[in-house]
Amino acid sequence: MTLLFSALLSLVVAQTTYAQFQWSSCSSSSAVTIHTLDVSPVPIVFPGTSLLSVDIETTRVIQGRLSADISIVRTLSGGVKVPIICFDLGNTKFGSCSYDNFCESMQYLTGFGKDNCPGQLLHQGTCTCPIHVAGPQRLTITHMPFDVPAIPSLVSFLFTGEWDVKARVSDDFGELGCVELKFSVKPK
Numbered sequence: 001m002t003l004l005f006s007a008l009l010s011l012v013v014a015q016t017t018y019a020q021f022q023w024s025s026c027s028s029s030s031a032v033t034i035h036t037l038d039v040s041p042v043p044i045v046f047p048g049t050s051l052l053s054v055d056i057e058t059t060r061v062i063q064g065r066l067s068a069d070i071s072i073v074r075t076l077s078g079g080v081k082v083p084i085i086c087f088d089l090g091n092t093k094f095g096s097c098s099y100d101n102f103c104e105s106m107q108y109l110t111g112f113g114k115d116n117c118p119g120q121l122l123h124q125g126t127c128t129c130p131i132h133v134a135g136p137q138r139l140t141i142t143h144m145p146f147d148v149p150a151i152p153s154l155v156s157f158l159f160t161g162e163w164d165v166k167a168r169v170s171d172d173f174g175e176l177g178c179v180e181l182k183f184s185v186k187p188k
Helices: 002-015 102-110
Strands: 022-025 032-040 044-046 048-058 062-064 067-075 081-083 131-133 137-148 161-171 174-187
Touching: 022 032, 032 174, 044 048, 044 137, 062 161
Parallel strands: 044 174
Antiparallel strands: 022 174, 032 048, 048 137, 062 131, 067 081, 067 161, 161 174
C-alpha cells in the first residue's frame, strides 16, 4: 500500500508544472515598478520563439553599470529542488551568481546590442551598455518575440522542469528592484 501511495504521489508531483508565467515583487520600495510581466507560451519550449510582454515604470534616471544578484532553483521530477550554481562561461556567467556587469551579460546571452536592438527597445536606451534610461518614464513592450535556443539533446534534461528565479538589480545609484519569477521549460 505504501509503495502504491508513493508511486501515485510521484506521478502527481511529476505532472505538476507551472501552467503560467508567474512573477512577484520582492522589493518594498524600488526605482522600477513592474505593472505587468508575462512570457508565453508556458511551458517555454526550446528551441522555439517566446513572446515577452512587460509594462514597467521608472521613478528616476537609470544609468551606469548594472549589477545583479540572481538566485536560481530548479525543481526536478519528484519535487526535488536543486539550486543552480554559478557557471563561468568565459564572456559571462550563468546561474545563481552576483553579476558585476549584468548589462553586458544580458547582451551576451540575448544577442541584443547597439547594432541588434529589437524595435520595441530601440528608443528606450536599454540595448547599450552602460545603460541609460531617462526617468521617470514608462516602458511598455507587447508580445516582443525572442528566440529560445536549442539545447543539445545530451543535456536537455538539465533544462527541463520548473524554474524559480529571484533577481535583485541595482545601478550606480542604488537598487532598481527585485523580482521573483516562476516558469517551466520543456523541449520541443
